[in-house]
Amino acid sequence: MKRPTIRDLADTAGVSIATANRVLSGAENVRTPTREKVQAAAESIGFYGLGAIQARNAAARPKYRFGVILLQPHRPFYQLVARALLQEAAAIEAVDVELKIEYLEDLAPQNTAARALALASECDALCITTAVHPVVTQALEEIQSRGIPVFALISQLAATGQIHYIGLDNWKVGRTAAWAFDHICKKPGKIGLLMGNPRYRNQEMNETGFRSYFREHAPEFLLLEPLSTFESSAVAQEMTERLLDQHNDLAGLYVAGGGISGVLAALRTTERAGTLVVVGYELMDNVKSALLDGALTLSIAHPLERLADEAVKGMIAAVASKGAQASYTKIVPFEMYTRENL
Incomplete structure (x- = not known):
């Protein structure tokens, strides 16, 4: 069989030959959906440069590091939350998401504030479960003043929406x-x-x-x-x-x-x-x-998969917006269980 050419790749992807070449060479001025479309076309026709396209597309994907602070590690619920967040981050294809998850054994406000400030200093966004306390609020306001989005997970932190919230009504x-x-x-x-x-x-x-x-x-x-x-x-x-x-x-x-x-x-x-x-x-x-x-x-x-999906995608959107004033709060529907629907 004739080996697929760059023209075959472009035709299959529905792009110009120039665009296919830019994807193959790893040029920066190509939108992520176009890169993914060309990669899918290369996979479907067995294009000889598929490996190069995959490598260059991976290198071109935005890379984010998100910090997550949950409550005590011995509590099974928060282990389930962490697992759902990690699975959602791994499933995102358009960007590379690294989650750094920490647990609060000591729930004192001063410890919570210190851990949040330290974690935020090495992350693009912060997601936290915590009680409302002036010391914690002050730390989170300082983090946001640095341009780092803060998300409250499970427990809302601000009634007026200054801090994005992912959780139940x-x-x-x-x-x-x-x-x-x-x-x-x-x-x-x-x-x-x-x-x-x-x-x-x-x-x-x-x-x-x-x-x-x-x-x-x-x-x-x-x-x-x-x-x-x-x-x-x-x-x-x-x-x-x-x-x-x-x-x-x-x-x-x-x-x-x-x-x-x-x-x-x-x-x-x-x-x-x-x-x-x-x-x-x-x-x-x-x-x-x-x-x-x-x-x-x-x-x-809580519907954990939905909760994790909204949290990770919300942080991605908040960071990608580069400081635009928008709300990424999402109220997820709760689930109810009895012995009859397990």
Whole structure:
């Protein structure tokens, strides 16, 4: 068979011979979609210069380094978030994305601020999960003043949009959880509420939506004052045991923050698992088991692939815009799981 020529390549790609030559030589003045089209044509016809085109296209792709700060590494949810982000970064073809993911073992505001400043100094954009605190806010404002975009992941950091946000509409999450108690509990009763830390804006909005539903639709339920778990499983277990001991007639328990493993442990050791309606978060292995054995009634979860896709693509767009004033906030739809749809 006749070896494909540069004209064959150009014709197959639908470009001029001059453009095909520029791609083959690695010229800079060629748009990325055109490079990809010529490379696809070279692959389809078996063009002899395919290797050179692939190498030059790879070299011409924009290269970005993004920093990501998540909460404690021992928490399975954040390991799942990190995995989803890494998979999404690897799947991007138009640009080369390197993710540097760090975890906050020490959640003190001063440590969070210091880690954010250090990581941002070597990255093109920063994505962070953190509580709202003046020390953290000041550090993130300083990072943005350097022209480095900052994205809040999972927990919103600014109500007015100065910091891009990728996550759920947590007010709706709270109302949905309340709807579940209203429709699943056999009769109105006391509902316990466990929060991680009210400085996480997602949890604050969650509680607001939760209470607003009951005021509007189910005032006959009694909502107990929220207890803070401080994102600790041990504290969550202690708080749950206290609730169960002080309120034998508890009808439901809403776990609106971290520490779900501690809650499940308390329910099982007190033999209360399956005796009350429990709504929790995410879909880690222990949550799946709890849904299946009835310790957990319903779980509201982030769609991790969608979350990662919006976060990575948002950072790419923000950096590529070179400081243009645009919002890259994306609200992703949440998922709901029971034992019947696992």
